[in-house]
Amino acid sequence: MKNPFSHSGVVTGEAFCNRSQELKDLIYHAKNSQNVLLYSHRRMGKTSLIHQLMRKLDKQRPKVKSIYIDLYGSLDVKDFIEAVFSGIAQIETKLEKLLKLVSGLRLQGNLDPMTGQPSVSVTLAQPDRSTYLNETMKALARYSTKRKLLVVFDEFQEINNYSFQGFEKRLRSEIQTHSNIAYIFSGSQKHILTQMFNTADRAFYQMATSYPLKRIKLEDYVKWATAIFKKRDTELDESIAIDVVERCDYHPMYIQQFLFELWQNTDLNPGVISTTEMKILARRENEFMILWDSLTTNQRKALRLLSITGGQGVYNAEILHKFGFNSGSILKRALTSLISREIVTKNKVYHIHDAMLKKWVLNNFYR
């Protein structure tokens, strides 16, 4: 039996755990053409959820067609237009038809050799003409005249870096007329995204309902993992499944990685878990070392402090002293910069986001 777990890229089908409430909510929004701002910290499962949603919508009657637009790495309006047309190419295979949609645009269709997905490159006949964006969005809207459409902009925060004057305003002015399209704006940089959607003087103010993606519940993980092992007639003890989820701090990517490794063992004793953890840590070691080298001394001290205290009482004088901080404000500055690099998160307490990085810091630097 093929290993059902997968820790690289998007997971769908059996490898996808639960998220039934989220799917229900997002299907409802899609069917009612309501826009959603979907956000979470990195690697918490946004893109996988979106793909699972698209599969489900495809099975609905009447069908809701989906267009997935990945804005990761896009630098300006030309990249944006290319990404939109690559998205349209997912539902329109006739390139000639696409070509007619915007005058003055030259399109060239390609198939990504890695993913097999269509991609489109665009040449703008008059690069300084400002209406390409409007026409592109109108072309997109044309596909929604006969049926409902879901359009996903993944990594939407990227548009924040475009230099094109008035990009957000122009985009908003088109989107707000698309009454048969539900948009999902998705991304991980919460502060940038919430500023875009929750600040009154920004173009996207109140353009979408906020939908923070929460972590998957312990019992859902356990039910899902044990059921998959059962299919192979292997008993994955509940206590082992719980141990895996807790060691991974509920991070779906690490949980997949753990289960992927565990699948290769027939004897699932608790000892196997520690060995697996060491294996996963060893694989990430280089990456962690590079990250560590890029940090200032105070940032390193702050990570060490968090790995040991778990974020409790960090400004306590004794703790500050123990970890070599002369004042709380120095620690605060270090933590703020770690948050902006998405290494540390703050809910009620400060927290090292990556569960394995936290372990690595703990293992290597506690003296």
Ligand SMILES: Nc1ncnc2c1ncn2[C@@H]1O[C@H](COP(=O)(O)OP(=O)(O)OP(=O)(O)O)[C@@H](O)[C@H]1O
């Ligand atoms: N519902 C799920 N069930 C099981 N595993 C999941 C689930 N969602 C995500 N994963 C695991 O987590 C990994 C990261 O998921 P995904 O790429 O969807 O997250 P993301 O939030 O889009 O990340 P990024 O912020 O980097 O774009 C996947 O490769 C997969 O291993």
Ligand SMILES: [Mg+2]
């Ligand atoms: Mg993603």
